[in-house]
Amino acid sequence: MYISGMNRRNFLHQMGLAVPAVGLAAMTPEAFSLKTCPEISELQTAEGDDFWNGIKSSFTVSPNIINLNNGGVSPQPLQVQNAHIRFYQYSNEAPSYYMWRILDQGRESLRAQLAKIAGCDTEEIAINRNATEGLNSVIFGLNLAKGDEVILGKYDYPNMMNAWKQREKREGIILKWVELDLPSENPQAIIDAYIAQFSDRTKVIHLTHMINWNGQILPVKEIARKAKARGIEVIVDAAHSFGHIDFKIPDLECDYLATSLHKWLCAPFGSGLLYVRKEKISKVWALLSSPEPDGSDIRKFESLGTRSFASEMAIGTAIDFHEMIGAKRKADRLTDLRLYWMREAAGIKGLKLYTSMNPDYSCAIGVVGAEGRELSDLDQFLFNKKGIHAVAINIEKITGMRITPHVYTSFSDLDRLLEGLSDFVRS
Ligand SMILES: Cc1ncc(COP(=O)(O)O)c(C=O)c1O
Known part of the structure; x- marks a missing residue:
């Protein structure tokens, strides 16, 4: 056990999580399959190591590498992998028959399941391959004229910034860039920074719900409200927040939102969703050819050509897994994991944190750097000495390793991270 002053059980008690010894310890992936999983109400009593060990046993992650870059892309639990493989094998029996006539019959039911966890109408969800595709559909699909202004932030994701820059270059729209001082514990300052860019020519505001670089959660609803009051359309990049923090899309009061489900x-690699508020669907041109590109049917965003129906249909199993854990329980666990290592790291001389410790402003994602040291050295040290895979972030004022645990991460994995950080600053 690395933690000295505050042992782990004390930590969990401090976090308000007792650790009852309920018998889920012996769960194998098979025993933990969704079919045999106890009801949530039974699991409520097992909110401790045993429950999360059961979750961990559903994953097939390498025992030799501690993967702390789940923010990049997540591994899938065995149930999801098996569904994917099963559907893939059906597909290979006679692809055009099984994919188009059999598997695709699950599409509308999958749409309804996604709408349920998203908290919106089924007719507002398109199933696609990732956040880039969904957001590009909206960015390129909106009618904008030369001189129209779009507000976006310097910490937004490059794929989306590039899409907007393409419209700037090609059509002469004007991009207004918001600079944020992150990490921030001042939501009003963030709201004010966006509002300061509003003008009579502003047509669209593009917001990243959770900034991928350091996990900062933006006050999207408050900004969206101000924007809507001025007739400005609101696009949200929820690549990092969906399935992570506990929210429903309508809570954000936006018009458009896209996320990656992987x-x-x-969910399987290459799966995503696009949400478009019902009354806005006909205002966005379909990105890829559609018989009614300006129609009001959300399915116009799904004419993607041939792709893997097996991976699409296995999204349903990922939803089951997510719901079995429960959105709130999952978010609470991810926060606990982050605070566990960040609180200890805050006490190690030479380390600098780039994410707020306040759970309102981040969930699983935290960034740590070593003052006066090369970031690439820290990256290599963690991997070579401790087998820790994380990603180095160097953007604007953030210079550190982004640490993103997931539901299968254990506290002892984080002890290894803390050992690595501590050894590095002393080396
Ligand atoms: C904030 C944000 N938006 C969008 C994306 C793009 O996701 P994808 O590559 O799955 O389209 C990412 C990827 O990390 C991201 O962090």
Whole structure:
């Protein structure tokens, strides 16, 4: 056990989580399959190591590498992998028959399941391959004229910034860039920074719900409200927040939102969703050819050509897994994991944190750097000495390793991280 002053059980008690010894310890992936999983109400009593060990046993992650870059892309639990493989094998029996006539019959039911966890109408959800595709559909699909202004932030994701820059270059729209001082514990300052860019020519505001670089959660609803009051359309990049923090899309009061499901929902690689508020669907041109590109049917965003129906349909199993854990329980656990290592790291001389410790402003994602040291050295040290895989972030004022645990991460994995950080600053 690395933690000295505050042992782990004390930590969990401090976090308000007792650790009852309920018998889920012996769960194998098979025993933990969704079919045999106890009801949530039974699991409520097992909110401790045993429950999370059961979750861990559903994953097939390497025992030799501690993967702390789940923010990039998540591994899938065995149930999801098996569903994917099963559907893939059906597909290979006669692809055009099984994919188009059999598997695709699950599409509308999958749409309804996604709408349920998203908290919106089924007719507002398109199933696609990732957040980039969904957001590009909206960015390129909105009618904008030369001189129209779009507000976006310097910490937004490069794929989306590039899409907007393409419209700037090609059509002469004007991009207004918001600079944020992150990490921030001052939501009003963030709201004010966006509002300061509003003008009579502003048509769209593009917001990243959770900044991927350091996990900062933006006050999207408050900004969206101000924008809507001025008739400005609101696009949200929820690549990192969906399936991670506990929210429903309508809570954000936005018009458009897209996410990848292969991040926090643990769905197959290359799966995503696009939400478009019902009355806005006909205002966005379909990105890829559609018989009614300006129609009001959300399915116009799904004419993607041939792709893997097996991976699409296995999204349903990922939703089951997510719901079995429960959105709130999952978010609470992810916060606990982050605070566990960050609180200890805050006490190690030479380390600098780039994410707020306040759970309102981040969930699983935290960034740590070593003052006066090369970031690449820290990256290599953690991997070579401790087998820790994380990602180095160097953008604007953030210079550190981004640490993103997931539901299968254990506290002892984080002890190894803390040992690595501590050894590095002393080396
Ligand atoms: C904030 C944000 N938006 C969008 C994306 C793009 O996701 P994808 O590559 O799955 O389209 C990412 C990827 O990490 C991201 O962090």
